[in-house]
Amino acid sequence: MNQQPVLSALLGTIGLTAITFPSAYAANMDKTKPNVIILYYDDxxxxxxxxxxxxGAxxxxxxxxxxxxxxxxxxxxxxFSSGSLRFTNGHSSDGVCSPSRYxxxxxxxxxxxxxxxxxGGGYTPTFMDEDRFSVGELFxxxxxxxxxxxxxxIGMSFFDAEGKPANDKKGVIDFAQPVKNTPAHRGFDYWFGTPASLDMPPYAWLESDAESGEVHVxxxxxxxxxxxxxxxxxxxxTNADLVHYEQNSDFFARSGIKDPTFVFQDYLQIQAQKVANLIEGYNAADKPFMIYVPMPAPHDPHAVQEKFKGSAGFTYGDYLVQTDYYTGKILDALGDADDPDxxxxxxVVFISSDNGPEVGASHRSLVAGHDANGPFKGIKRDNWEGGTRVPFLIRWPGIVEPGTTDHPCWQGDFVATxxxxxNYELKADEAPDAESFLPVLVGKPMPKQRRAGFIExxxxxxFAIIDYTGEWKLLDGTGGGGNxxxxxxxxxxxxxxxxxxxxxxxxxNLKKDPGExxxxxxxxxxxxxxxxxxxxTLLNKIRGDDKLGSEGSSNVPRIPTKLFN
Incomplete structure (x- = not known):
């Protein structure tokens, strides 16, 4: 497959590459167009x-x-946290994966x-409209x-041998056909990745081709x-290249189609290397870049490489250590944040997670003395705080002062920020539920005209709503809505x-009772x-007076913060 254009000319992704990094020089020094990396964990x-x-482990x-x-x-x-602004009240939009990522x-x-x-699953059609504004399109x-x-x-489209849609897992998909409605069709010049979670087939890498514009398994x-x-x-x-993977007792991954060379345990290493290669190529081309890096970890399967086994003393902990290690490798590819060159x-590096910890991971962690949901009630799937209040960090050397903030926000706000x-003025239908928190990043007060609240x-x-102060939270139901x-x-x-x-x-009252x-x-x-x-009343204005939600309006005032004149 041909790489994204900058890479094909400049970058050695051909052949063997190892995650070893010379000093990462910054070809793009335009502060008005900082490079951006989004590191996004799973569970x-x-x-x-x-x-x-x-x-406590x-x-x-x-x-x-x-x-x-x-x-x-x-x-x-x-x-990384010591050099970043850590949000203690940052949220995903949902207690599960697909909606938070969207x-x-x-x-x-x-x-x-x-x-x-x-x-969704690995073969689910996309629920993202073709003309929906995205962070990729913004940059x-x-x-x-x-x-x-x-x-x-977020779903994509597979086809049969005649080019007809075939998102079904019944043996009719022709994996030689180009795949559509992928990230490469939603604002990203280049995509290398997988359709869904690491426990969902197909188990194979997909990549966009710079010359044809097609995406192939x-x-x-x-x-x-x-x-x-x-x-x-x-x-x-081709279909002949692929095999059927049968779920086994090593770890949980659903049965399904697999590239026989695809190794679950190596995903994070491959991902880190690909990102490092991209960074090197963009630097060589003197291009500002935005790379979205959604990891499949520490979600099931806990596919621990041999060298990490025993590092924490329990399997989920070992997988966290492995996830953290390859996070470090990606950050290393950027060089030393204290080096102005x-x-x-x-x-700008934004790090967060799509939801709280999984049920089984939480229980096994507690046995080892580790508290995955922290001081909160609820876990993955719930919209109690433990389901949606997640790690949330932003580093921007020289602009964002390291420290902590209790500013209440959700991840979609990063697009508006x-x-x-x-200095782009969002249109009414672009990121309509997102509010910029740029004032918080630069140590200024938020404007008096604010979004009244946001949804978990x-x-x-x-549905649950948190008011703009982060003090009050109302859940429209009698439980956590998930588990x-x-x-x-x-x-x-x-x-x-x-x-x-x-x-x-x-x-x-989350100020007095964050544990609900x-x-x-x-x-x-x-x-x-x-x-x-x-x-x-506010909840119904936002969700549109419909039990499952409709258009409604978050009524977000667009009051831009002028960082660069």
């Missing part, structure tokens, strides 16, 4: 990141990747689309090279040999699917009932 909980609170004294005297499983993330990329709530609840329209490396999970997309990754053997796959010095950086959504379609069994703030198991739109609703322990509507005062009605 990493608020408490998984050491910077948000020490782990006992780290093996012989760990090759951790210091047993330092209580963290994420040393690279922690180091909302991050578009600044548009996914429940405004046909995806009202749940997630590409401003002269950036845009790329995505990793997991999409690859055979031998990337081969790892020790510290080296070989991309040179890749070619478009490095790529890092002119790069970067539009502000680029659950796996089963339950039949979940964890409270003390990590005690609670069995409560709850009734969506059921009564009594739940009202929490006391539902103020169980013994309400007149003042509390007025607050419930105020938030419920």
């Amino acid at each position: 990493m909980g608020y408490g998984d990141m050491g910077a948000n609170g020490a782990t 006992t780290i093996p004294k012989d760990s090759k990747f951790l210091d047993a005297s330092v209580p963290t499983l994420t040393p690279h993330l922690d180091k 909302s991050l990329v578009t600044g548009h709530y996914s429940w405004r689309t046909r995806l009202k609840k749940g997630v 590409r329209s401003h002269g950036y090279e845009t790329a995505m490396v990793g997991k999409w999970h 690859l055979y031998k997309g990337a081969i790892v040999d020790g510290d080296e990754v070989d991309f040179s053997q890749a070619r478009p796959a 490095s790529t890092a010095a002119n790069t 970067m539009a502000d950086v680029l 959504h659950s796996h089963r379609g339950q 039949a069994e979940t964890l409270d703030a003390e990590n005690q198991v609670i069995e409560n699917f709850g009734e969506i739109c059921g009564a009594p609703r739940q009202l929490y 322990r006391v539902n103020l509507l169980l013994d309400p005062t007149p003042e509390i009932l007025r607050k419930e009605q105020e938030l419920y």
Whole structure:
């Protein structure tokens, strides 16, 4: 496959490449057009990141990747955090994967689309409209090279031998046919990655071709040999190249089509190497770049490479260590953020996760003494805080002062923030639910005219609203809206699917009760009932008075912050 144009001329992705980095010089030193990297985890909980609170797990004294005297499983993330602004009240838009990813990329709530609840699979058609504004389109329209490396999970289109849509898993897909409605069709000049989660087939790398514009499933997309990754053997796959993978007891991954050379355990290494190659190529071409890097980890399967086994003392912990390690390798490719001549010095790095930790991972972590959802109630799928309050970090050397902020926001706000950086005035239908937090990044107060609140959504379609102050939260239902069994703030198991739109609703004061322990509507005062009605009215204005959500309006005032004149 031909690489994205800059790479094909300048970059050695042909042959063996290892993740070793010379000093990353910054060809693009235009502060008005900083490079941008979005690192996006899959199922990493608020408490998984050491910077948000020490782990209680006992780290093996012989760990090759951790210091047993330092209580963290994420040393690279922690180091990054020390040089970034850490948001303690940053949220994903949903308690599960597909909707959060869509909302991050578009600044548009996914429940405004046909995806009202749940997630897609590896073969699911896209729910993203062809003309939907995206973060890729934002940067590409401003002269950036845009790329995505990793997991999409917003759906795409596969075809049969006659070129007819065949998104079904019944043996009629012709994997030699170009795939459509991919990231390469939604604002990214180049895509190398996989359709969905690492436990969902097809298990093969896909790549966009610079000359034809087509996206193909690859055979031998990337081969790892020790510290080296070989991309040179890749070619478009035929059905004869692929095999059937049968779910086994090594780890959980669904049965399905697989490139026989695709190794689950090597995904993160391959991803890190591809990103490092892209950065090197963009630097050589003196191009501003935006790279979206959605990792498939630490979601199932916990595909731990041999060298990381035992590093944390429990499998999920080992996978966190591996995820953190390759995060470090990607950050290393930018160079030293303290070096004004490095790529890092002119790069905005945004790091977050699509939702809280998985059920099984949470339970196994607690046995080892590790609290994956941190001080919060709920886990993945819920729209209690543990389901949507996630790691949320931004580094921009020389512009953003390192520290912490409790500014309440959600991930789609990043699109609006970067539009502000680029002095681009968003149109009414572009990132309509997103509010720029650029003032927060540069130490200024937010404007008085504000979005009144934002939505947290659950796996089963339950709505919750947080007001703009971050103090009040109303859930339109009696439970967490996600899991039949979940964890409270003390990590005690609670069995409560709850009734969506059921009564009594739940009202929490998050400033006083971030663990959502006391539902103020169980013994309400007149003042509390007025607050419930105020938030419920606002919720319905945003979601459109529909149980599962419609267009509605977040009514976001567009008051740009002029960072560069």
